Amino acid sequence: xxxxxxxxxxxxxxxxxxxxxxxxxxxxxxxxxxxxxxxxxxxxxxxxxxxxxxxxxxxxxxxxxxxxxxxxxxxxxxxxxxxxxxxxxxxxxxxxxxxxxxxxxxxxxxxxxxxxxxxxxxxxxxxxxxxxxxxxxxxxxxxxxxxxxxxxxxxxxxxxxxxxxxxxxxxxxxxxxxxxxxxxxxxxxxxxxxxxxxxxxxxxxxxxxxxxxxxxxxxxxxxxxxxxxxxxxxxxxxxxxxxxxxxxxxxxxxxxxxxxxxxxxxxxxxxxxxxxxxxxxxxxxxxxxxxxxxxxxxxxxxxxxxxxxxxxxxxxxxxxxxxxxxxxxxxxxxxxxxxxxxxxxxxxxxxxxxxxxxxxxxxxxxxxxxxxxxxxxxxxxxxxxxxxxxxxxxxxxxxxxxx
Numbered sequence: 001x002x003x004x005x006x007x008x009x010x011x012x013x014x015x016x017x018x019x020x021x022x023x024x025x026x027x028x029x030x031x032x033x034x035x036x037x038x039x040x041x042x043x044x045x046x047x048x049x050x051x052x053x054x055x056x057x058x059x060x061x062x063x064x065x066x067x068x069x070x071x072x073x074x075x076x077x078x079x080x081x082x083x084x085x086x087x088x089x090x091x092x093x094x095x096x097x098x099x100x101x102x103x104x105x106x107x108x109x110x111x112x113x114x115x116x117x118x119x120x121x122x123x124x125x126x127x128x129x130x131x132x133x134x135x136x137x138x139x140x141x142x143x144x145x146x147x148x149x150x151x152x153x154x155x156x157x158x159x160x161x162x163x164x165x166x167x168x169x170x171x172x173x174x175x176x177x178x179x180x181x182x183x184x185x186x187x188x189x190x191x192x193x194x195x196x197x198x199x200x201x202x203x204x205x206x207x208x209x210x211x212x213x214x215x216x217x218x219x220x221x222x223x224x225x226x227x228x229x230x231x232x233x234x235x236x237x238x239x240x241x242x243x244x245x246x247x248x249x250x251x252x253x254x255x256x257x258x259x260x261x262x263x264x265x266x267x268x269x270x271x272x273x274x275x276x277x278x279x280x281x282x283x284x285x286x287x288x289x290x291x292x293x294x295x296x297x298x299x300x301x302x303x304x305x306x307x308x309x310x311x312x313x314x315x316x317x318x319x320x321x322x323x324x325x326x327x328x329x330x331x332x333x334x335x336x337x338x339x340x341x342x343x344x345x346x347x348x349x350x351x352x353x354x355x356x357x358x359x360x361x362x363x364x365x366x367x368x369x370x371x372x373x374x375x376x377x378x379x380x381x382x383x384x385x386x387x388x389x390x391x392x393x394x395x396x397x398x399x400x401x402x403x
Contacts, residue, residue: 019191024375027354028086031112031373032105034261034275038189041266043258043274044245051253051283051295054095063396065389069328070381079389083382084355084373086111087278090390091367092397094286094295099278110259110275111371114352117260117274118225120244120284122161122337123301124232126309127247130302133235136161143231146202151210152227159214160224161336164319166212169221171325173353173377179208180222183271187263201226201267218316218323218334222271225337229270240268252287253296254280272352278369285350285358285367288338309336310348310362328380345391353377359390364398366390 021030021037030037061077080088086105090098101107113120128134134143136158141148143157151167159165170178184190186197186204198204205227229240236243241260249258258280261273268274276284283295288309292301312335320333331343339349350358355372368390374382 017191018189027375028084028103028373031354031371032086032109034110034112034273035259038261038273039264039266040259040261040275041239041241041268043241043249043260045254045257045280046245046250048250049253049296050255053091053279053282053295055099056095056097057099058097058397060090060098060393060396063389063392065385065392068384068388071385074385076389076393079385080370083370083386084375086371086373088370089278089282089368090393090397091282091286091289091369092394093365094290096282097397101278105278105371107279108256108277110256110277112261112272112352112356113274113276113281113371114272114354114356115222115225116281116350116352116356116358117270117272118222118337119350119358120248120274121225121229121232121240121270123284123287123305124240124244124248125157125161125228126301126305126336128232128235130305134231140227140231143234144227146206147227150206151208152205153210155214157228157231160228162316162319163218163221163224163334164215165221165224166210166214166216167221167223168209168211169219169223171220171222183222183226187267187269189261189269200265201263201269202230205230216319218320218325220323220325220327220334225271226269228337229268239266240270248284248300251296251298251300252280252283252294254283256280278371281358281371282367282369285360285369288348288360289362289365289367291362305336309338312340328384341387345387347387347391347394349387351383355379355382355386357383357386357390359387359394361390361394364394366394366398368393 016026063076067073087101140152140155155165171180172178187201259275260268292306294300312333317333329341333340346363347361355374357370359368
C-alpha cells in the first residue's frame, strides 16, 4: 500500500507501526516484516545439515474441491486465488509437488505464523514429556509457583494443552477490550497501555482469574499456550528461543533461523509470535506425517507423543462439542495444541488467524502449508474451502496408480 503527496506526484510510503500493523490494508506487508515493527529474537537452526526437499512439481490446480457450507464445488486454483495466499506448498512422501509464492513473498521470506506458533510450542512440550521432564497430569503451579495466586491455581498441564482451564479470557480479536488484545498491550505489541495495566507477558498471566472449574468444556484461549511456554522455560531453565532451537528447530534440517517476537523483556509471544519460511514450516509439519521423524531421518518428536496427539478420546471430543465457541467443526476436537476438524477426515491442523495453516495427513503421508494475509482475523469462507482443498489434494496424490 502506498499513499501520494498532496500534489499526487511523489509516492509516500505508509508508516506501519505498532498501532496499525494488524490493519487489513497492512497485514500483507507486516506479516513479512515483523522484525521491522516488533522486537524479535532468533530461534537458531543450529549448525547441522539442511534437509533437502526433493521436488517433483505437478499441476494440481484443477483438482476439484467438493462443495462446502461456504462455497460451491470449485478448483484448488480457485481456492488459492480467492483466499489472500502469500505462499503455499504441498508435500507427499517428503517430496514437494507444489510450491508457489505471490506478491513480495519468496522462499527466503519469514512470515508470521500467528497461532500456528501454538503447535510448535506444544511440540516442545511433547519433547519434554517424552524425556520425562514434564508430566501433563501435574499442576501448573508445581512448575510455575508464580501463578499460585492466579486463576490457574489447581489447573494441570493437560488442561492447558487441550484448552480446558476455567480461566476468564476472551479471544474476540475485534474487541479492543478483550483479553487477547490486552496481552498485546501488556507486552508492547500496541502503543496503547491503560494506566495500571501489567507490563510484560509473565506479569499479565499472573493477573488472570478463573470463571469456572478447571477441566471443563473446551474454550480457545491464547493465554493457555503462553502459560505452557512459561512452564517449558521453567523446566528447561532457558528461554523458549534457546529451548526450541535445541530440541526442535536445530533437528528438523531447517534452512533458516526462525524468529519469535517478544515482549519488552525478551520473553517470547508463545501463542502467536513465531515467524518462519514456507519451506521450514513444511519441514516441521512433516514430523507429524512421519511418526515424529524428520527429513534428516532423526527421531525428533517421541512416537508416544505423536500417538497421543492423533488419538485423543471421547471426553476431549465431548468437551469440544460442549464449548461456547462456534468452531463449525462438528465431531472435531482440540488436543495438544492442534485442531482435528472433522470426523470424516484423517487430517489435523495447526491454525493461525489471518489464514495460516499446516495441514497434516499421516495416513496419506501428506503435508500442505499455506501462509496468507486475510484482512479479517477469522474468515470461514476462506478457512473451510482451504481445508477441503488440502483434503482433495491428499486423496488425489495418494490414490493408487491405475494402469
